[in-house]
Amino acid sequence: MEVVNERGFLSSLKKLTQSESFAGVLLLCCAILAMIVANSPLGESYAALWKSKVGFDINGIFIGMSLEHWINDVLMAFFFLVVGLEIKREVLFGELAGFKRAALPVIAALGGMVGPGLIYYALNAGTSSEHGFGIPMATDIAFALGVLSILGKRVSISVKVFLVSLAVADDLGAIIVIALFYSSGVSFEWLGIAACIVAVLVALNKMGVKSLKPYMLLGVFLWIAVHNSGIHATIAAVVLAFTIPVAPKIDTISFMNKLKKMVDKFQDAQNKKDTILLHGDQVEALHHIAVHKTAVQNPLVRLEHALAPYSSFLIMPIFAFANAGVTIGDNIDFGLDHVFLGILCGLVIGKPVGIFLFTFLAEKLGIATRPKGVTWIEIFGAGALGGIGFTMSMFVTNLAFSGEHALVATDVAKISILIASLVAGVCGTIFFIVKDKLSHH
Missing domain, CATH: 1.20.1530.10 (Na+/H+ antiporter like domain)
Structure with missing residues (x-):
């Protein structure tokens, strides 16, 4: 009975946190x-x-x-990053x-x-x-x-x-x-460094780099440069958001084809074994499914949903x-x-x-x-x-x-x-x- 109540409480809590008003x-x-x-x-x-x-x-x-x-400067940079991602998504696909x-x-x-x-x-x-x-x-x-x-x-x-x-x-x-x-006296040296970092971020986007790690790492250096330039540091988060790629590594058709192959491979391995342990081929299939699952997601939407x-x-x-x-x-x-x-x-x-x-x-x-x-x-x-x-x-x-x-x-x-x-x-x-x-x- 206690387990049921606990599950009911957790379910209610989940619904509450997912509501728009919460x-x-x-x-x-x-x-x-x-x-x-x-x-x-x-x-x-x-x-x-x-x-x-x-x-x-x-x-x-x-x-x-x-x-x-x-x-106000560091934590709120993540808030502004989410705002920037939301603006970019709305401008590209939404009401804007x-x-x-x-x-x-x-x-x-x-x-x-x-x-x-x-x-x-x-x-x-x-x-x-x-x-x-x-x-x-x-x-x-x-x-x-x-x-x-x-x-x-x-x-x-x-x-x-x-x-x-x-x-x-x-x-x-x-x-x-x-x-x-609302920015203080501008340091053009630091602003120049910030501009160079933005240029690298744009280049990564144009080159088709979909991994979020290099963007986030460069984002830290961009924050430091903008913070020292006199322009409010949270602007760096918005600029970073605008450089995050939208297109996924693989399209949905390719993903579905790859997924079908992996599921078939998983099923074949299941037919060969008689224990509850996963077969080596099944573990490998699960790994590939996880990799492709990330690859088919839009980097921008994935980051926005994560943050x-x-x-x-x-x-x-x-x-x-x-x-x-x-x-x-x-x-x-x-x-x-x-x-x-x-x-x-x-x-x-x-x-x-x-x-x-x-x-x-x-x-x-x-x-x-x-x-x-x-x-x-x-x-x-x-x-x-x-x-x-x-x-x-x-x-x-x-x-x-x-x-x-x-x-x-x-x-x-x-x-x-x-x-x-x-x-x-x-x-x-x-x-x-x-x-x-x-x-x-």
Whole structure:
């Protein structure tokens, strides 16, 4: 009975982790836990933990960084690698494949970045916080998917596809914004080394090298070069993703023919033996099947599937726990410039208005068309959910501010992101629930 219950529990756990909403729920739980810990008696230990140095000494020279930097620069590089792989897959085969299919979500994403960015900048222009305009530009795909799955059938498949492809295009936009506006003084020597490594990666791709090992090894050196160049190191992960090959070593027809031969060989060997032990020919056949099984898979998809669970269920929750913990006290100055108002209005108002206006103009100008069955009201509702900007917004916050007020501005911005994302999520949910009720009357 206990075994059955254990299996039932494991089966339920597996179903839970495979659901679209789980990653978003886990992220939210980690953010809430971080806030609780940061404002508890453990607050000082929590803050000190992320500042502690992790590395090693070589002849008195320390090689390493703070735990915070290991998470935000190294661990998040894997998150950006998955994002890059997802963008490449969508551009080649998914909803962003071809100009007509890509036009609407890309234009919508552009509107969803321009709207919040302009609102924030208009409110903070001329202040020491104006550089934070990139904070409300991002959409968090994990949270957005979580809310969509909670809404269930109230949201059509077409709207879900539109929002997901918009979020992917938005991620690409956020990466470009980070590269252009949130990189420090550029070292052209290191940038030259990075360019040489990229050239080698492209050459490997063109030469038909399908093994992922050389790409990942060169990716480490590319990260080091980009990190030292002054451009944010996570950009290296995205560039690496774009060089990962798509075509498999063998096509599916060849794989099926080889598989048939191996299965026949396995069967022949089975007929010759009378023990439970595998025959030598059977072991060899199994080995060849395993090799061909890897060879028939697309390297890009194989890497994305291998890394995606770690990104969703380990890296992003750790990032959330390390970055969302803000001590709420005298240090939180909501009157600091208009950081709070800029982020709140940017995500809650700027996102849906920007997405709606850009898509409306794109259709009227004949540049793009809405998916079949998607109404303008649903476009606006999807835009409201696009205002959930947790992970990328937090990431940009860590890069946005400098000077004396940087720590205070960062804390205010993080609280603002949490409040704005919550408001956007609630508004988007209520919007679709009300729309669903009205459509049934």
